[in-house]
């Protein structure tokens with residue numbers, strides 16, 4: 134059994150909604166397994182127009198799923214130092230946490246050598262609101 138099969142066998146992949154928006158830290162939110170086709174159609178075939186950032190994992194695309202949900206899709210780059218273990222570790226760790234101040238991992242895609250993580254999209258204004266809500270002040 135490979136690592137991705139392990140995730141699925143453990144029951145992380147599901148098509149039902151998790152405890153979105155609930156307060157407190159919850160365990161085992163549902164994490165969906167997306168097909169590459171679903172992510173392609175969400176991002177207009179991973180159009181460079183939809184690239185919103187780059188991180189250690191690879192490029193991040195803004196996308197819209199069939200259900201209308203706007204998401205951030207992190208596609209693992211061949212150049213990334215992160216590999217299969219880090220990919221699986223992120224899914225296992227994030228699927229165990231639901232908190233109003235943390236981005237929700239909605240799902241993942243693992244087809245052939247293609248790997249992607251799908252998060253709720255957060256725009257700058259909601260990020261600023263979250264930070265204000267956390268009462269973060271800077272002292273000079």
Ligand SMILES: Nc1ncnc2c1ncn2[C@@H]1O[C@H](COP(=O)(O)OP(=O)(O)OP(=O)(O)O)[C@@H](O)[C@H]1O
Pocket residue numbers: 185186187188189190191193205207236252253254255256
């Ligand atoms: N859920 C999200 N919603 C909106 N934009 C996002 C989201 N996740 C990532 N981004 C954008 O993509 C960029 C890269 O994010 P990413 O998490 O891959 O890298 P990072 O924050 O530099 O962390 P790391 O070094 O761990 O890869 C961010 O700076 C942000 O602009």
